[in-house]
Each structure stands twice: as C-alpha cells, then as structure tokens.
Amino acid sequence: MVDCHYDLLTILYCCYLKNDFSYIKKIQEDLKEVDGLIANLYFMSKKEMEEELHITEINVVEMFQISTKLFQKYFKDKKVIYSIEGCDYIKDEKELEELYHLGLRNILLVWNNENQYGSGNRSEKGLTDLGKSFIRKAVDLGIMMDLSHMNKNTFYDTTSLLKELKKEGKNFTVIASHSNSYSLCPHPRNLEDNQMLELKELDGKIGIVSYGPFIEKNSKNLEEYYLKQIKYVEGIVGIDSVMVSTDNMEFATDLFGIEEGTSLFSHKTIKKTLYEILKKDYNEEKVEKIIKRNALELLEEMKIC
Numbered sequence: 001m002v003d004c005h006y007d008l009l010t011i012l013y014c015c016y017l018k019n020d021f022s023y024i025k026k027i028q029e030d031l032k033e034v035d036g037l038i039a040n041l042y043f044m045s046k047k048e049m050e051e052e053l054h055i056t057e058i059n060v061v062e063m064f065q066i067s068t069k070l071f072q073k074y075f076k077d078k079k080v081i082y083s084i085e086g087c088d089y090i091k092d093e094k095e096l097e098e099l100y101h102l103g104l105r106n107i108l109l110v111w112n113n114e115n116q117y118g119s120g121n122r123s124e125k126g127l128t129d130l131g132k133s134f135i136r137k138a139v140d141l142g143i144m145m146d147l148s149h150m151n152k153n154t155f156y157d158t159t160s161l162l163k164e165l166k167k168e169g170k171n172f173t174v175i176a177s178h179s180n181s182y183s184l185c186p187h188p189r190n191l192e193d194n195q196m197l198e199l200k201e202l203d204g205k206i207g208i209v210s211y212g213p214f215i216e217k218n219s220k221n222l223e224e225y226y227l228k229q230i231k232y233v234e235g236i237v238g239i240d241s242v243m244v245s246t247d248n249m250e251f252a253t254d255l256f257g258i259e260e261g262t263s264l265f266s267h268k269t270i271k272k273t274l275y276e277i278l279k280k281d282y283n284e285e286k287v288e289k290i291i292k293r294n295a296l297e298l299l300e301e302m303k304i305c
Contacts, residue, residue, distance in 0.1 A: 001271040002036045002079075002295035004207035004245035005148070005178035009041035009067035009082065011251045012074070014053055016066055023255060024074050030267040035292060036079030036299050038106055038177055038245075041067055043086035045113055052258055060089045061098055068103055079299045083146065083177075086111035086120075093137040105302040106144040108177070109135070110154060118154035121188040127157035139165055144173040144302055147199070148207075149189065159198040166202070173301060174202045178209035178245040181232045184225070185216050193236060200237045205294060207245035208233055210270075212262035214247075222264045227277050230290065239286055243295040244274065 008027070015021050031037075041064060049055045068082055083106035090096055096104075109115075109131060114123035117131035127135075135158065138145060145162065147155055162174060176199060182190040191199075191206070199206060208230050209215075216225035234242045248267065249260035265273055271291070278287045 001034050001274065001291050002243065002299065003034055003248075003267070003270075004038050004175070004243045004295055004298075005040060005083075005209065005247050006037050006245070007042055007085075007247075007249075007251070008037065008039040008075070009064070009071065010053070011255070012070040013041065013063050013067040014055075014251075014255060016070060017054065018255075021074075023251070026254075027251075027267075028074060031075070031078065032268075033271040034078065034267055036296065038081045038083050039071055039075075040083040040085050042111060043084070043088050044111055045088075052252070052256060054256070058089050060084070060091075061095060061102070064099055064102055064104065079296070079303075081105045081144070081299055081302050082304070083107065085146075085149065086113070086115070087117055087134070088113065088115040093134060096134065096137055096143075097141060100141045100143060103304045104143060105304065106146050106175075106177070107138055108146045108149050109158070110149055110151075112149060118158070119151050120149045120154075121151050124151060124153055126151075126153035127161065131157075132161055135161055136165065139170050139172045142302075144175060144298070146175050146177045147204075148176045148179045151188075152192075152195070155195055156198070159202065162202055173298065174199065174204040175207065175243075175298070176204065177207045178211070178214075178247045179206060180209055180214045180229045184229055184232055185214060187214050187217070190214055196233065196236045200241065203241075204237075205241045205243055205298065206233055206237060207243040207295075209245045209247050210264040211247040211249070212264060215264065222262070223273075223277050226264055227281065230278070231281060234290075239289055240294060242290050243298075244291060246270065
C-alpha cells in the first residue's frame, strides 16, 4: 500500500523539537504494511504554527533538512517522495532550488491560507505573478505539482499555466494528493468534476483521501462512501489515475491534544481493509492499481537520485 499524503516530516520535526522520539516507535509499527508514501512537511500561518505545533522559529530549509534526515534514520525501508505543503515561507526560487537539491520532489503551493504565490480556501484570490514564476521554476527543476488545497481560482490559473508549459514542450507531473469528489461531498477542499477533468487533461492522478470530513458529511458508514468516492473519481479520470491517501491526523491529538476529524483507516489495518472494500467492485488487477501500483509509478518517477 502507498499513502499519497501523510504529514510524517512534520511529525518527525515536532518530535525533534520535543527531543522525544518515543512516538516514532508507534508510527514505525503502524507503517509496517505501508510500502511507500508522500511524506509531507506542512506550513500554516505563524499563529497556527505556534499555537498548534509549538513551532515559533520557521526556517524551511533547516526544518526540511532535519526532518528528512530523521526519515532516513527511522524509515529508510520506505519508498518516499518528500513534499512541502504550503510554500508560504519558501523565500524565493533560489531557496526552492536549494530544497530540490536536498531532496524536495513535491509541492503544494498553498495550504488553506493566502500566501505570496496563490490562495487556499480562505481566500478567493488566484495565482500571483510570483506564483506563476515559482511554478515555472518548479517545473524546470522537476518538482511535482500538487493541486490539493488550492481554491478554484488558483487551481484553474495553475492548470492554465501548466497547459501553456505543456505547449512549450515542458514535461511535468501533476497530482491532487488528497482530494475527493465535491459532487459526493460538498467540502471546499474537494474537487468539482471540471477540476478533475482538468487534471485528466494533464495526465494527473488523484489520491482519494480517507479523512472523514472529505468523504461524506453525515453518513455513519464511511467505508461505503469511500468506495463511492473511488468509483466516482475513477469514472472521470480512469483507473490508472486513482490512488489513495490518509491525511491521517492522529498525531495532532496524540502529540498536542488537538481534536481532528475521524480518519477512516489506521495505517495498521489500511491494506487489509482497503482490499476488502475494493474487491466488492474491482478485480485483483484494479485493486492493486488503486492501492499500490499507480502511486508506485509516481514514486519511481520522482525518486531522489
């Protein structure tokens, strides 16, 4: 199984700040059935970083170096793409290039907030001129573009730019690592059908996220609705473009006492549970594509040399 969005780099950095890695032993045990992942370091507003994560000094390069070294120490058996969610504190294109050489292979331009490059769902603003230049630099470097968390204006500005770059002969990889169908669950973090069609046109892949609030708002049977999410998205983008992600936020409660929404799966049982859910509607080959193979292709494509 491959998890296409898990904030493991943030977890590792927070354990580093606490100088207590006992929680990592739990995660090592939980991830035994996980073959690979997109390991994410995420950034919010300064106030949220301080209040929720107890991070008062933000130096993206230093945080990335520390967390990725710890990943190699504790999870060196896992295939990985290193990711940054929310590029608010990446100073410029030079620093982006520095991060690339340190192993960065995926970026989410925004989290929920507005930053100098674009906007998440707390604003209606689109991609800025700095954002356009930043994306061009990321494409030239070979960094994957992850469109989850963008508001609609920033999303469509980005896909328009990527289409231009494609016409210019640029090669790039694009995904939405943890987004579901807005038609099935009208959460602002989910994707409308036309947005998924934009991703399809760009040969993008979508990670269907098992975080409860993005699956279905009122149902007590989240497993049934998670399968509906997969089938619906697969009907738009095709079986080769569907992946899975957890965005598992248990650590927020365990480390900081922050109450988060329900996650449908635990990493301990996700592989078996996903198989049982998916085999109701898919054959073995398609189940393997959804759970593992489609995402492994990404990990291989974006591997750190």
